[in-house]
Amino acid sequence: MIHPRKLSKDVRLVQLNLKKKALIGFFRIFKILRAEKPDIVHIHSSLLFYYFSILVIFFKRIQFVHTIHSTLTPAYQKLFDVLNNTRSFSKNVHHVCIAASSLREFQAKYARLHFYQINNGIAPMATTSQLEDVQKEVKNFKNYRDYLFIAVGNYSHFKNFTMLVEVIKGLNLKGFRISLIILGEDTSQDREQWNLVKKLKDEHTHQLGIRSNVADYLFCSDALVMSSTMEGEPLVVLEALAVGIPVISTPAGGVADKVQPEVNGFLAKGFGPGDLERAILDFIKSTPPAKQGFPQKNEKTFLSQYSMKKCADEYLDLYQTVLND
Secondary structure, three states: OOOHHHOOOOOOOOOOOOOOOOHHHHHHHHHHHHHHOOOEEEEOOHHHHHHHHHHOOOOOOOEEEEEEOOOOOHHHHHHHHHHHOOOOHHHHEEEEEOOHHHHHHHHHHOOOOEEEEOOOOEOOOOOOOOHHHHHHHHHHHHOOOOEEEEEEOOOOHHHOHHHHHHHHHHHHHOOOOEEEEEEOOOOHHHHHHHHHHHHHOOOOEEEEEOOOOHHHHHHOOOEEEEOOOOOOOOHHHHHHHHHOOOEEEOOOOOHHHHOOEOOOEEEOOOOOHHHHHHHHHHHHOOOHHHHHHHHHHHHHHHHHHHEHHHHHHHHHHHHHHHHHO
16 A cells, blocks of 8 residues: 555545455445546556456446556456456456566467556665664674575565575575575464474574565665565565665566576576575675676666656556557
């Protein structure tokens, strides 16, 4: 949820507080569309798209743009199977994938529908007034270690933090001096994974919980490490590029499109612990000039492909295209 204070003064926020699919949500949105008569409706929520997949029948003059933030999940497949077999949806509903791999996946299965690809964008990352305190904190974590890695995310099982912890433990046993910090919220539904990580980790892994100043921790780290079994396009990858640190990751979803081996990071060949370990070792064994080149390369990649301005410009172009068709 975007904080109201971050919105432009030209934006009017209407909060529906929809927590699950319900008939009342359908009528609330119907009433808004009938009153506002928008040219374009842009949908970012998979929950809301369920409503709009019905509402589109009643508003033929509106162009609906739906950004897909994940791969083709079973839930999405059920919905898109219906859309693909319904002719009326092929005219004024436009789907945007945020990763090239997702675009290929959806296009291959649903050739009749309109798909586009636009990269996510984020504002430039900036360190905060807490940076000095974070530097002191992570200095203690590093504790004469050669490398400090960071992992960021919730404790969902697909983040696979348990495997990451085991890999870091194994590398330390082999003589590679590595510390790991994990930033992430331990919600009630993820508590089991949090506790499992806590049980598995040794003194080189530190669970810090949720932090609002992620940029400070990224800035102090040698690399972002991701062990996910599936992903859409996590914003933390773009944040790492913006800060200039390399990304070491499994080939999960949109991450595989963003990480160019030995250019802005290292990509594991598979999802097993051995695959991730080899990717980490590729980073460790890379030459000093290669490591020194990551910040400049990653910042250049961010500015050319993932800035908020580029993302906004591409959506404006898409809006103009769908209105003129």
